Amino acid sequence: MISYVIRRLLLAVPTLIIVALMVFFLVRLIPGDPAQIMLGEGADPSAVAALHAELGLDKPVYVQFATWLRHVVSGDLGTSITTGEPVSTLLITRAETTGVVVLISVGLATLIAIAAGTVAAWRRGGKLDLAVMSGASLILAVPSFWLGLLLLLVFGVWLHWLPVVGYIPFSEDPWSAMLFLILPIATLTISESGVLIRMMRSSAIDVLRLDYVTHARAKGLAERTVLSRHVFPNAFAPTLTLVGLTLGRLFGGIAVIETVFTLPGLGRLMVTGVLSRDYPVVQGCLLFTAVIYVVVNLVVDLLYPLFDPRVTVE
């Protein structure tokens, strides 16, 4: 298994290099100058030039890339142009926020999907199925940030149940942190559950057609046992793949939710990084999310045999 993991990680290297190249040149293609932005509207041109030199932005792009890559390989992602913090520190603190929100949301959404999807498949064509599928379709149609705003309006502003803004790092005080994270997590859980419910339902329908389900029933097993022991593990495998893809996507992609709830997460770090042309931050973030993407997919592949022993990781 270890050799498999190593092989997979090595195979990901070209992908990561392409990501690094793309992001490196893409951010530099965007008009706008980090030094100028930092020094502001009335800055002296010589000060801008000096800052350029200090940041190494006066060198040819390929030299900058080589330097950056060399530092990355030695574990140094550089420092943020705007805040002067090490990018790695920024990434770790921000990834914690995003990670907590994404992991909990996707976890909850998966649980909801397993229950709702299996039951809907089991009662296929019935009222329950219709209700579940209508709900899932509706969820798919709602823009997540709009949902977030509505939740914020209702629970934060009208009902005063939950704080509207603010953040406590999870690692500092998980219980208080959760208070701030309930709404974002609820938003993300709802909007991600739609796809997962549909996926779970359709694979459960496929499994319910198979002989071993009939075989299990023919042994006299109760429906609950049939669903939990024979349908669920087999129907879950394809959903697991989707969960992996969702996780990989969300790690870099909840900028909009983070903006609505003002969470200091990775997505917002990237967006503000792009908007302020903070090259090291954008590069670091994208490399980080790409690595996460690769790792999450690897983990999913390692987990897969738990649900489908036919698949072996070798």
Next chain:
Amino acid sequence: MRKTIAGLILIAAGVGLGLALVHPKAPPTGSMLRARLNADIASSDPGMKRDANTDAVLLHVVEGLVALREDGSVGPMLASGWTVSPDGRTYRFALRRGIRFHNGAPLSSADVKWSLDRYLAPDSHWRCKSDLSAKGIAAVTVINTPDPDTVDIVLDRPAPLFLATLARLDCGGTGITHRASVGPDGTWLYPIGTGPFRWGEWRHNQYVDLVKYDGYRPLPGGTDGNAGGKHALVERVRFSVIPDGSAASAALLRGSLDVLDALAPNELGTIAGAPGIMQDSAMSADFYGILLQTGAPVLRDVRLRRALSLSLDVAALTRVVTHGTGVPDSSPIPAANAFYGAAERVLVKRDLATARALVKASGYRGEPIELMTSHSPPEMYDAAILVQAMARDAGINIQIVSLDWATQFARYSSGDYQATMFGFSARMDASQMFGVLIGDRATDPRKVWNSPQAIDLLHQSVVTGDRAQRQQIFDQLDAHFRSEVPAIVLYNTRRVTALRTPVTGYRSWSAQTQRLWNVGLGNSR
């Protein structure tokens, strides 16, 4: 194999949960006043790596020799007073006695010299270094400390704006810090100043906490700009970073914020009339408008520029985009400025007939004119839409180029545009307000107005100390500006601050900065 994986997952989950439970909660002590920043501060080093938020926060911690008063004039701060030599080149400051830094060290002239030398050092990025150089208003030639309570600063030429420059917010108020603010290797640690609050904790992108400085020695009197008597009335001040305007209003309404400064005009509707919320406001000494490239095709013709100006209903536009908070203005000198006289007060009125005639005379045939704008601030975006709609009535075809702020700024800085929406933040001196427009485009592409006459008048305004004479110069500049139309000024903003009712003593200021000294929480939570 299966078992191993399952085991590993369980262990990982357990460790994660365990870690989550270990950290105890640290409750904040004492009363805390919570304010908002729309972006994180750039650094904790005054005037070095900065923006308006940075200035605002750091001026609670550090103080300069002099400080801006409420009316834009310069008053004493760490210096109890000063004298100027007859040749206008030597300034002698007498330091106030008994002042101590936050680390307990007494303030001496050596500390002042150390700070100023650091600002003026060759490798410093101090915002105002170029102003105090040969190219600027005057270069500092030498700083002397004849005794611990006296500082002499010698300039290479007389400079009436020298003190005003030292007091400028964007210069970090030329704040004096203790040398322990810098580590042994020369890197900046955190500011050890003399202000009413000392540096607390900076959580990047989350908040900056300042803590009451018990050893502060206030000047007599009440709030007066950055000068005057300052009293820390709360134990702690927290500036929370909340980039999103709607989120900030929601936070105020929810009670998670006490002071919401620089309320976006389009948030006013949300805040107005909400129970438990008050407002305070002040005119800002800024201006927002349209910069026109007088060298660009089509706009090269002054008749078209005038036509554009005449096509706009500035009053209506201001009312809508600033939600009634702004003041329509046609002069680069803002209404809050002392030099805003009778001439400057005259507003350009919408005159579609004349505008159409001018358009016709210029031979313009509906060629698209690109107007650059961004969402920073959001009103500029709205204003562009209205300018487009109003100019359409005069037969001028404007196409909006919507960019992100960084791109717009880059193109502004290189002069790469036909027309752009743009705003200039408060500068307390009228010369500085004109200065953002006037200059030689060849050497500084940011300048839109390279008329030699204007350049000359601007220079005169800087070297003259006499008020009446300066007013006359500014009136001339203003008249010239209105006939040449290198830019169209639209309005000055009003800085609105929303407060929760327990908050007492807050005063808005035209210098566009929030001040949380002399601000209390009526009934302590």
Next chain:
Amino acid sequence: MKRPIHSLLGFGLVGALLVVVLLGLVWLPYDPLAIDLDHTLASPSLAHWLGTDEFGRDVASRAMLGARISMLIAIQTVVISIVLGTALGLVVGFLRGWTERVIMTFSDALLAFPGILLALALVAVMGSSRHSIVIALAIAYLPATVRVVRGSVISIREREYVEASRVAGDSALYTMWRIVLPNALPPILVLATSLFGWVILSESALSFLGVGVPPPLPTWGNMLSSARPYMYAASWLSIAPGLCIVATLLGINMLGDALRDRLDPRDN
């Protein structure tokens, strides 16, 4: 299973949308670009069914025009993404070998790029315009399209009728175009309907982050994002475009489901 209620609702919603778009071509209640500074932020009334926005523009008219522009963006993006994705996926899935490895490595790299950020950066590079949004979104969704098409082509490639085409002496190009592609179409069509919905969502998210379609043309996305500050004070401003998006996506998704049910061989 057939869900007649769902597909009926889908047809109804999409039909209504088409009627609105077509009606908007010939008639709109007001000029959607005309400002009226004396009647800003008016709540819904008989004169303005959905109220007016912060510049006194009629929200109903803007929503109608916005429907057209949002649709146009979605259609253009879907067409570009599907055509390119199908071409690439077909070649890659049919030929395999090093072509596949190279293209899929690039595709994976793009996939590892957060989509909305990629679009944000691309729009920033190209400047904000309708075309750059279409191009940026098409590129952002390309890898997903390539993956789906490739997957379907790979499974079809193993069918015996593809081998039969080879036995008959057909060229690879002919087999790809005439035999594989027509059979790979059903999942591509289903993907296209999903993509349509995603694009509308992404366009609104891009607007929300400040790089949407530039004014004065309305899209549901930029209407929603400019309504955001008035969420509490003038809620109708965000509710109208929000509901438009929800209704459209609901309709499209349900049509997609109906299509999927029809094309699913298991149910026939």
Next chain:
Amino acid sequence: MSEQLLTIDNLRIKAGDRVLLEGLSFAVAAGERLAIVGESGSGKTLATRAIPGLLAPGLERVSGTIRFEGRELTALGERGLRSVRGAGIGLVFQEPMTSLNPALPIGVQLAEGLKLHRGLDDAEVRRRSIDMLARVQIANPEACLSRYPHEFSGGMRQRIMLASVLLLEPRLLIADEPTTALDTLSQREVLQLMVALTREMGTALLLITHDLGLVAEYTDRVIVLEKGVMVEEGETAEVLARPKHPYTAKLVGSLPRKDGDRAPIAPDAPAILRIEHVRVDYPGKAGLFRAGAPIRVIDDVTLDVRAGEIVALVGASGSGKTTLGRAALGLKPLAGGRILFDGNDIARLDRAGERAFRRDAQLVFQDPFSSLPPHLRIGEIVGAALRHVPGLSAAERRDRIRATLDDVGLAGFEDRRPHQMSGGQRQRVAIARAIASEPRLVVADEPVSALDVTIQLQVLTLLQRIQRDRGFACLFITHDLAVVEQIADRVIVLEKGRIVEQGPTDAVFAAPSHDYTRRLLAASPALALTETLAAQQ
């Protein structure tokens, strides 16, 4: 015969408005072995699912009573049925690949029923499981408990399935085509086990099948179903020897029969296809920096197919016979050796030679459902190879297509699409497609094994007639020795990628020299039945 164990009376099943099973009545006595025979669509599977109340959603039992051990099953609730399922009535399915849950170890799946119905403790469950696995001849039954279904072959899985059902000692075992998906050798082993164990335990067996060979060999009584209606019932030997109903007669008549009057092939006829020392490899699992060790599927095979000759290529599944057929047409890369068509190495053909080869060598596939492109019309499908015949006008092409379709008995089908046709019709299309370009060699890969018995005979006869008329050489790939005996001039037996025996069909069948051939022949129930019936007549 003792008291009836199961009595079904007037069972009707509908799907919506369609009647799928019309008034079925029969009884099974304890310990009896009864066969239900019918082709696909006859409703034979439905009947078995209806007994334990496991009809798929959408299907409805409209009327009828099912009595089992004196209890009326249709009156029992879900809970009552559950106590009968497994414990009283066991079910074995056709498809061993999907009838065991792939996600659970064998032991868990075996234990489930025992715990539920017998309430035994873990140790006892384990003891019984191991014992039963041993009885179905699983090697190392103890290790088997912790293994997963995918680690076993189809035949092994079907034994495990059998074990899991018989573990509960049901009074009735319903086996629904239990060996159809298995190859000839494991088919026999599984069935013999099933019969032996049920006899030992006194369990009655209800065997659902389409294969008369199995019926003859393993059952006492037989019921024949045609389109949901029972057309005949009686003692197995009697029904097969003297069928009363025409449908039964047709079924019996569809068994392959040796065709006596084939003209022998001239010994000096030229070899149209020559396979020389051919080896084919499949890529093995790749390592980090190296390709995996290849797996050899065809190892040093040399054979000839002469003009006008039908050569049968026989072997169990996994023997490599399909791969060899594909390789003969240049569809698989060779790891060694060469293939000569008309004396030319097909790997070295020029453009024109390649085109001629594609025209002259054609393939008929096993599965008529996946071998026809679903989006094309029959005319286009049949005309595919004709597009590459030089100098053929559109009108001539149409004529050729029409004539070919006439020839296979599908006149006027040009504009239909595959999904509008039955399996037998589709296979005729596949044959038409292969012969339209007037090839000199046709590789037929199990062309009838996916079809119902009666259709099998029709298609086989058609193929035989066309071959005789047109005189092309044919490499006929099959696992069914009865079919071989009917049509082949020569037979080649393949085992694990190697030729183990070859020779004239009669000679090989009369005196197989290789052990593998002997086992194959012995395991072929259809062949046995054909011989029995031939002897009786």
